[in-house]
Amino acid sequence: MHRVAVLIAQRVNNLNLAIPGQVFGTAHSQDKPAGVLFGAPLYEVVMCGERPDLVVTGRGGVEVFRVTAPYDLSAALTAETVIVPGAGTDTEPAAEVLAVLRQAHARGARIASICTGAFLLAAAGLLDGRRVTTHWTSAPALARRYPKLEVDPNVLFVDDGDVLTSAGAASGFDLCIQMVRNDFGSAVAAEVARHIVVPPQREGGQAQFIVHPEPVADSGSLEPTMRWLRDHLGDPLTLADIARQAAISPRTLNRRFHEQTGLTPLQWLLTQRVRHAQALLETTSLSVEEIAGHCGFGTAINLRQHFTRRVHMSPVAYRRAFQAPLPADSPASAN
Numbered sequence: 001m002h003r004v005a006v007l008i009a010q011r012v013n014n015l016n017l018a019i020p021g022q023v024f025g026t027a028h029s030q031d032k033p034a035g036v037l038f039g040a041p042l043y044e045v046v047m048c049g050e051r052p053d054l055v056v057t058g059r060g061g062v063e064v065f066r067v068t069a070p071y072d073l074s075a076a077l078t079a080e081t082v083i084v085p086g087a088g089t090d091t092e093p094a095a096e097v098l099a100v101l102r103q104a105h106a107r108g109a110r111i112a113s114i115c116t117g118a119f120l121l122a123a124a125g126l127l128d129g130r131r132v133t134t135h136w137t138s139a140p141a142l143a144r145r146y147p148k149l150e151v152d153p154n155v156l157f158v159d160d161g162d163v164l165t166s167a168g169a170a171s172g173f174d175l176c177i178q179m180v181r182n183d184f185g186s187a188v189a190a191e192v193a194r195h196i197v198v199p200p201q202r203e204g205g206q207a208q209f210i211v212h213p214e215p216v217a218d219s220g221s222l223e224p225t226m227r228w229l230r231d232h233l234g235d236p237l238t239l240a241d242i243a244r245q246a247a248i249s250p251r252t253l254n255r256r257f258h259e260q261t262g263l264t265p266l267q268w269l270l271t272q273r274v275r276h277a278q279a280l281l282e283t284t285s286l287s288v289e290e291i292a293g294h295c296g297f298g299t300a301i302n303l304r305q306h307f308t309r310r311v312h313m314s315p316v317a318y319r320r321a322f323q324a325p326l327p328a329d330s331p332a333s334a335n
Helices: 014-026 073-078 095-106 117-123 139-145 171-184 186-196 223-231 239-246 250-261 265-283 288-294 300-311 315-322
Strands: 002-008 043-049 054-057 063-067 081-084 110-113 157-159 163-166
Touching: 002 014, 002 073, 002 095, 014 043, 014 054, 014 171, 014 186, 043 073, 073 095, 081 095, 081 117, 095 110, 095 117, 110 117, 110 171, 117 139, 117 163, 157 171, 163 171, 171 186, 186 265, 223 239, 223 265, 239 250, 239 265, 250 265, 265 288, 265 300, 265 315, 288 300, 288 315, 300 315
Parallel strands: 002 043, 002 081, 081 110, 110 163
Antiparallel strands: 054 063, 157 163
8 A cells, every 4th residue: 555654743733633644544446346335445544753742732832632653753764655744833843853854755755744844844955946835824934934945825735746735734635635636546536525525626726815705695605606517517618608607797706706716717617627527537438539528628639738737647648547447348448
């Protein structure tokens, strides 16, 4: 199995600490007998720490309990992925922790941080010259302390391939689900999200701080409009079409979508179309041309352009990497 080491630093945040185990522990193979809820687990999650009696904190850095990690720091040196949850930033990180992070990265491990865990990665020199993020309240301090970083306080997470950083605690779910998607595909990631009841489609570029106004009688939530859009992904929709369905002006529609999702309606729609294409590539034998029609891209060329730009591989390469076994009488097309 893919080993994930969660590196516990002193004064680690309690929610940050729990997120990786919850997400990666929920990821199971899609290849399972009928009637069985879960397939084989895909990850082994180990908790490793710099010392026993580690302080775990809640809101405002208040101590809530203490833990002794079941593994020492050397467990991070045998992991494919090392995740650093957010921890206190007022003291210098232990030299042993920084050394382990550098060694793990040098041997090819993927390194990720949740919230203020980015401070540890920066102290280890793993973020120099990179675009990174952390919680918006800590972003100015991170930028001041480590001027070689390009700190972006306006996104949920930054996926830089071998090093990933995320914003506040809840965005740790988005980050970990993104890594599951990178490793095992969209269907596995969506299944994880369903089981832990979080949205599977939040993009890293969405804003950290998004206004969610209370619905009123003449505006309401965008949920019915979003549901309608998901039901009509194959239709050639324009902004005017969506506004007509929502019974509001295009300008108001744009404003409300940005308030509630951080995206424009057409950006949100494009994300749903790519996600749907991923699912079809993984679970059906439809050709790329047929999938383009089902998802509203019109042609295979359009699908390839948008899909490759967002997923960083072609639809055919994605299918080869992530398609679950299909029945023998319905082989996937290589078109």
